[in-house]
Amino acid sequence: MLNTFIARIKPTTLGYRKKEALAGILMSLPWILGFLLLTLGPLAFGLYSSFTKWDIISSPRWVGLENYIRMFGGGDRLFFRALRVTLLYTLMSAPIHIVLDVIIASLLNMKLKGTNVFRAIFYLPYILPVVATIVLWSWVFNPDFGLVNYALSLVGIEGPKWFADQDWALFTIVLMNLQYLGFGMMVVLAGLQRVPQELYEAAEIDGAGWLQKFRHITLPLISPVIFLLTILHINGSFQTFTEAFLLTNGGPNYRTYFYGLHIYNEAWVSFRMGYASALAWILFLLVMLITFINFKFSKNWVYTE
């Protein structure tokens, strides 16, 4: 119906602008409608739900701030636990990721033979299904028959129980997820390739070593890329779910009890949709706050032309 309606708008010179505008609005309508129905509507509906008690079967009951009081007032011990685990994970994984992204991208930017093959290998794990990867890596980290502990045994180290050891579980997830650095690596590489070569040549004439060149040319010029990756990485880390859900179920001893898992458990195990909505909204505000702080801070270290 939409098609025939739009098709009828023939361009006559008179009033063509008007018809073009109408066609433009009609053609962007799917997204605008989608934004209202699948983003803005649910956001508002979720906010409303967060002030209710709701098990999805019966109708919602308005409880005012009760969910938020429960969350911050200590009525839900797991809330702070989940927040801690998620923050800890982000603080561990974001710096390692970004440093490795820059190192590998710099190595790939040296125009070595076979760069394409290296790049493909570093990028490949990023595109594989998370579930398949988790299944594979739980086997790789298997304490008794896994590759990692076998490799360690070759150098005389008895490896830990990784996902099953409460002191190692979270860090093992950090290690496992390092295989997704291919995305960041590509973004940094694209940034590196846009640094003008003349700058390096000029610095070399002045006798600058590689460290100085990196410090004073490369780093400032790719700082916008690093900034973007930081934002994306934090955003992603805060939504970590599948690893905890499939591998550890939040354990051992809640050491990998991610915020995402807590939301899931409240919504789909305990069917407390109101409380889960409140948790999700707090996550939303937190991510926004961190992004905002990042933008504020970025003026100090991100180089803009």
Add this chain to the structure above:
Amino acid sequence: MKINSRIFQNRKKQEFISKTFAYIFLFILMIPFITPLLWLVSTALKTRAQVYTTPPVWIPNPIQWSNFAEAWNVAPFALFLRNTMITTLIPMVGEIFISAMVAYSFTRVHWPGRDKIFGIVIAVMLIPGIVTFIPTFIIFSRLQWVNTFLPFIVPSLFGVPIYIFIFRQFMLTMPKELDDAAIMDGASTFQIFTRVILPNLGASMATVAILSFMAHWNDFFAPMIYLQRPHLKTMILGLAFFESQMTGTGGGYNLLVSSRIHLVMAITFLINLPPIILFIFFQKYFVRSVVTSGIKG
């Protein structure tokens, strides 16, 4: 002259050393990226007896090709594959067409408020998915859409911000003369899109198609929530379900201590295969997707 050539010699030597070190570093860093995948293939082809040996066997003997057939039949994977095709291909077509159309209206058609609304398209990408997922789930479950494929098909008809963005980047580089020529021929704005723009989207179309296919093929959360009946499960759900069955944790998922790990690995390999094949043949589009979404975003 002499000094110059010595400097040149020194430089060459320095370059040789730094390149050698770069290779060594790259090889070491590569190990955790490639070894597990080789290990996956190896385990998928082993007999049960060879799975649990120390030191590990790398080249299976005999090579047990029948693992794939056996694993495929442990759970109804043919059915799961059919379901995955529905949750992957139909949304993919919808997302490509609608996102391209919306991108067109944001790029080459003039209408009031256009650029402001495009700003919203970008901003929406930053909202954590779970925030809208819960209320959307409540609405969809009220509509009786749980245990149907509608939660996958319907949202795809509204376009996806990141794809709209990728198409827009591409359309900005298309010559304006294309549109003008069509206008001369009396084409309407919508006809310009279907006749002139859509057939010429080439690289960006491939990029979006790949991204969309991968997103749906790899997806776990939405299928887990919406497809609860066994006969509706997708490949990925089948793998998770299969693994928990093999490990005897019965739906609690949890750690893998299976006695039939070679079968689990066989399925894992099959699930990884489509993304790997796509990647091998269309690597440049993957690269492009990262560069457009990363740098310009």
